[in-house]
Amino acid sequence: MTVRVNASLDQILESFESEDSLLPVVVQDHQSKEVLMLAYVNRSALERSVETGKATYWSRSRNELWVKGESSGNIQEIVEIAYDCDADSFLYRVNQKGVACHTGKPSCFFNIIHSRGA
Amino acid sequence: MTVRVNASLDQILESFESEDSLLPVVVQDHQSKEVLMLAYVNRSALERSVETGKATYWSRSRNELWVKGESSGNIQEIVEIAYDCDADSFLYRVNQKGVACHTGKPSCFFNIIHSRGA
Numbered sequence: 001m002t003v004r005v006n007a008s009l010d011q012i013l014e015s016f017e018s019e020d021s022l023l024p025v026v027v028q029d030h031q032s033k034e035v036l037m038l039a040y041v042n043r044s045a046l047e048r049s050v051e052t053g054k055a056t057y058w059s060r061s062r063n064e065l066w067v068k069g070e071s072s073g074n075i076q077e078i079v080e081i082a083y084d085c086d087a088d089s090f091l092y093r094v095n096q097k098g099v100a101c102h103t104g105k106p107s108c109f110f111n112i113i114h115s116r117g118a
Numbered sequence: 119m120t121v122r123v124n125a126s127l128d129q130i131l132e133s134f135e136s137e138d139s140l141l142p143v144v145v146q147d148h149q150s151k152e153v154l155m156l157a158y159v160n161r162s163a164l165e166r167s168v169e170t171g172k173a174t175y176w177s178r179s180r181n182e183l184w185v186k187g188e189s190s191g192n193i194q195e196i197v198e199i200a201y202d203c204d205a206d207s208f209l210y211r212v213n214q215k216g217v218a219c220h221t222g223k224p225s226c227f228f229n230i231i232h233s234r235g236a
Contacts (some may be wrong), residue, residue, distance in 0.1 A: 002232075009205040009231060009232070012231055024142050024156060024207075026144045026153050026227075032151075033151035033152070034211055034229060038144060038202060038207040070154065074204045078232070079233070080234070082229055082231065083225040083227070083229050083231060084155065084229070085219050085220065085221050085223070085226045085229075087229075089142075089156040090231075091133065091203070091227040095195045099224075101203050102203065103203050108202040108204075109144075109200040109201070109202050110203070111199065111200055111202070111203075113127060113130055113168070113199045113208075114127070114196070114199040115198040116171065116196065116197065116198070
């Protein structure tokens with residue numbers, strides 16, 4: 001196992017205006033490239049994700065740190081964390097154990113509003 | 119060209135608390151499945167995206183509707199719009215013309231904080 005850190009985590013943590021600030025995280029399956037869910041992190045959740053290798057978010061409903069899969073077993077092993085050109089959103093590439101969605105579906109984005117086919 | 123609408127757009131528009139409410143959109147390349155960017159929509163931007171077939175967002179910096187690629191030519195043709203299990207985020211699957219990022223990179227998520235390899 002090798003760990004490469006291309007950017008300083010400390011620098012990235014400055015993207016959060018305060019301890020309470022939340023930024024969105026796109027969560028993508030590393031193998032299938034399916035978009036699994038969208039969640040939010042504060043500084044602590046991002047730090048914990050890096051330190052533990054398990055995707056950790058801030059639960060806006062429970063108002064607490066949320067280690068994804070801690071109760072269900074459907075954990076997300078972090079493969080890579082990227083941030084965007086504006087440094088105000090993140091992308092977690094993960095190995096998803098089980099399913100991502102609490103409904104039992106593989107991805108949370110199973111509702112289609114609108115679709116165009118050739 | 120066929121257009122299928124699985125859920126009522128009117129129902130989804132109720133997800134926005136007010137005219138000013140913004141919700142995040144994950145933008146994914148339909149072919150490569152690469153996550154291209156994260157942007158925000160209000161009701162009008164979502165409606166315009168569905169009506170025109172061109173990805174339209176709310177620019178938080180310019181405080182106006184933003185038809186992606188209108189000036190650069192790097193438009194995003196909507197293939198499918200999905201929403202998540204909580205109906206508080208969206209996924210646009212698009213055909214990206216040119217590149218998604220204003221830096222000239224294909225995706226906005228080109229900065230790696232943290233990477234683990236076997």
